[in-house]
Amino acid sequence: MGFLDIDNTTKSYGALEVLHKVDISIEEGEFLVLVGPSGCGKSTLLNMIAGLEEITSGEIRIRGSLMNGVHPSRRNIAMVFQSYALYPNMTVAKNISFGLEMHGVPKAERDKAMADVSSLLQIEQLLGRKPGALSGGQRQRVAMGRALVRNPDVFLFDEPLSNLDAKLRVDMRTEIKKLHQKLGTTIVYVTHDQIEALTLSTRIAVMNGGYVQQLGTPQEIYDNPANLFVATFMGSPAMNVLPATISVQHGKPVACVALPDGTVVPLRLSQENLSAWEGKQILLGIRPETITDEDGADRNSKNVVNFTNRIIVTEPAGSDTFVTMSLGGKDVIARMRSDANVQPGNDFQFAVNMEKAVAFDPATEERIAS
Amino acid sequence: MADAMQDTAVRTSRTVRILIYLILLLFGLFYLLPLYVMLINSVKPLNEITGGGMMNLPQALTFAPWAKAWSSAQIGVDPTGLSPYFWNSIKVVVPAVVISTILGAINGYVLTKWRFKYDKILFGLMLFACFIPFQIVLIPMARMLGLMGIAGTTSGLALVHIVYGIGFTTLYFRNYYAVFPTELVRAAQIDGAGFFQIFWRILLPSSGPIAVVSIIWQFTNIWNDFLFGASFADATSQPMTVALNNLVQSSHGVKEYNVHFAGAIIAALPTLLVYVVAGRYFVRGLMAGSVKG
Numbered sequence: 001m002g003f004l005d006i007d008n009t010t011k012s013y014g015a016l017e018v019l020h021k022v023d024i025s026i027e028e029g030e031f032l033v034l035v036g037p038s039g040c041g042k043s044t045l046l047n048m049i050a051g052l053e054e055i056t057s058g059e060i061r062i063r064g065s066l067m068n069g070v071h072p073s074r075r076n077i078a079m080v081f082q083s084y085a086l087y088p089n090m091t092v093a094k095n096i097s098f099g100l101e102m103h104g105v106p107k108a109e110r111d112k113a114m115a116d117v118s119s120l121l122q123i124e125q126l127l128g129r130k131p132g133a134l135s136g137g138q139r140q141r142v143a144m145g146r147a148l149v150r151n152p153d154v155f156l157f158d159e160p161l162s163n164l165d166a167k168l169r170v171d172m173r174t175e176i177k178k179l180h181q182k183l184g185t186t187i188v189y190v191t192h193d194q195i196e197a198l199t200l201s202t203r204i205a206v207m208n209g210g211y212v213q214q215l216g217t218p219q220e221i222y223d224n225p226a227n228l229f230v231a232t233f234m235g236s237p238a239m240n241v242l243p244a245t246i247s248v249q250h251g252k253p254v255a256c257v258a259l260p261d262g263t264v265v266p267l268r269l270s271q272e273n274l275s276a277w278e279g280k281q282i283l284l285g286i287r288p289e290t291i292t293d294e295d296g297a298d299r300n301s302k303n304v305v306n307f308t309n310r311i312i313v314t315e316p317a318g319s320d321t322f323v324t325m326s327l328g329g330k331d332v333i334a335r336m337r338s339d340a341n342v343q344p345g346n347d348f349q350f351a352v353n354m355e356k357a358v359a360f361d362p363a364t365e366e367r368i369a370s
Numbered sequence: 371m372a373d374a375m376q377d378t379a380v381r382t383s384r385t386v387r388i389l390i391y392l393i394l395l396l397f398g399l400f401y402l403l404p405l406y407v408m409l410i411n412s413v414k415p416l417n418e419i420t421g422g423g424m425m426n427l428p429q430a431l432t433f434a435p436w437a438k439a440w441s442s443a444q445i446g447v448d449p450t451g452l453s454p455y456f457w458n459s460i461k462v463v464v465p466a467v468v469i470s471t472i473l474g475a476i477n478g479y480v481l482t483k484w485r486f487k488y489d490k491i492l493f494g495l496m497l498f499a500c501f502i503p504f505q506i507v508l509i510p511m512a513r514m515l516g517l518m519g520i521a522g523t524t525s526g527l528a529l530v531h532i533v534y535g536i537g538f539t540t541l542y543f544r545n546y547y548a549v550f551p552t553e554l555v556r557a558a559q560i561d562g563a564g565f566f567q568i569f570w571r572i573l574l575p576s577s578g579p580i581a582v583v584s585i586i587w588q589f590t591n592i593w594n595d596f597l598f599g600a601s602f603a604d605a606t607s608q609p610m611t612v613a614l615n616n617l618v619q620s621s622h623g624v625k626e627y628n629v630h631f632a633g634a635i636i637a638a639l640p641t642l643l644v645y646v647v648a649g650r651y652f653v654r655g656l657m658a659g660s661v662k663g
Contacts, residue, residue, distance in 0.1 A: 073563075079556075081553045083553050085554045087558070088554075102563045
């Protein structure tokens with residue numbers, strides 16, 4: 001049993017089931033990120049942990065005690081909302097101490113807790129202001145202060161960064177990560193941003209259509225996606241997915257992919273059991289950063305395949321240059337060093353690290369296990 | 371800054387603008403004419419009015435008609451002036467406005483933040499209260515007041531107005547709270563605040579504009595009500611409007627127009643005062659919710 005257990009939990013509205021048998025268990029101090037497109041049920045799940053939505057069936061336990069039907073204020077949780085939900089009529093100080101006041105904490109203790117939290121978040125100078133007079137980043141800090149001051153068992157974050165501009169979002173992301181490392185708190189964090197999920201979490205639950213598609217560490221999710229949805233949702237630019245036919249050459253499986261001019265490139269696969277798919281089609285998943293020029297190829301890889309293809313578009317992005325080509329009838333993006341000598345319309349010698357390639361069953365879109 | 375504003379404004383020539391303002395001024399004066407007639411005739415001796423010249427300024431300025439209307443004019447059978455009835459009106463209006471506004475606020479809070487099955491239907495039914503004609507409830511209401519033992523009292527009249535007002539006040543507060551962020555209520559729930567604590571500490575402090583709308587609306591309607599006052603009050607509990615009617619109707623012998631004018635102004639003053647004090651919040655409150663920002 002973990003610190004926070006979500007045990008076979010479902011949620012229905014009438015006859016419509018929106019969350020199907022979710023099973024997640026996390027340990028104390030973990031940072032769990034629920035990530036998925038809008039409508040996948042991630043916020044609903046968070047609200048069920050918070051007690052703002054009823055649990056239709058299954059159990060949610062925090063520290064081993066059953067939370068079904070327990071009022072939000074008695075679950076010892078704190079939540080940071082997307083809109084921050086700061087009380088507009090109260091000063092920052094009042095906002096932070098309101099929860100303690102409602103829980104009957106004596107004034108002296110409240111003031112002490114507030115002083116600690118405001119110095120931790122460096123918001124001492126804001127305590128006398130109303131939320132209306134704060135910037136987005138300041139409001140975000142106050143909202144976190146309001147959650148921290150309660151010293152809860154579990155912190156719940158509901159897309160806390162999505163109202164901030166791009167630069168501030170990155171800063172606050174680091175800030176949240178620092179805070180987590182410093183305090184070792186248990187966090188459940190909802191976002192639709194896969195970068196946030198990868199950078200912040202100790203574990204990620206990728207959700208779609210009311211199902212948890214995969215639960216794992218960021219590395220597992222990124223390198224070993226369980227299915228096509230997880231593979232394409234996580235990572236930016238998204239993983240390239242292209243149809244390929246399996247053939248066996250010298251006893252090893254090879255993925256045959258067509259170039260635009262009709263020639264076929266044999267990409268040697270590292271996953272031996274794919275020989276069983278000889279003559280059949282698979283979906284081949286290749287991350288953009290595993291396609292490079294020959295110099296940039298991973299020297300530790302035992303399976304780098306070179307091939308020549310025409311460059312369609314180049315997109316310099318400062319640190320990298322994204323190169324688009326056509327492979328197997330699909331646009332495929334390669335991530336090059338910024339100084340790679342690439343010109344649209346030219347033929348170019350690409351190197352692809354096939355150790356990192358993954359294969360999916362086109363019928364089920366599930367990963368073909370190795 | 372000034373240049374930029376001029377650029378975006380519709381350009382009108384000086385003469386056109388003067389013409390527009392002149393016409394507006396004319397309409398304004400015409401609109402104020404009745405008030406002018408009432409004011410100047412209430413400070414004239416009676417003979418100046420009966421001698422013709424309604425529009426003339428008073429030759430002998432006198433405040434005797436005001437004093438008489440307030441404290442000694444014949445209302446019905448007693449020469450009490452309007453003052454006891456003024457206090458009757460206050461006794462009806464103040465509790466009716468306060469209670470109906472508070473109930474409307476709680477209704478709006480429940481209907482938007484504590485949703486339950488069929489809440490929309492319930493709200494729809496409450497809206498009907500705004501459309502029920504006064505006349506059709508007169509007899510059942512009289513019967514109910516009789517059964518409760520508060521017929522012919524100011525409390526009974528206040529109750530009638532509270533019941534009638536709830537529909538309107540609920541409508542105002544529901545629409546205002548509908549755009550009030552629900553996340554705030556959820557945050558307060560997690561913070562451990564209860565039903566009334568959330569209402570009292572979070573919602574009510576942000577409800578100023580709509581409370582003003584509700585108070586002005588209720589105050590004017592209840593103060594100006596004549597039908598309920600005439601139907602449900604007895605001689606000792608009649609409100610101002612009914613008393614004013616009695617003053618104008620019951621004068622035997624000479625009609626004291628100057629006293630009537632003074633009485634009418636006294637009867638209208640409180641609503642005027644409410645508008646002057648809170649009028650600008652009224653518009654602000656009506657706009658709130660419809661325009662974001």
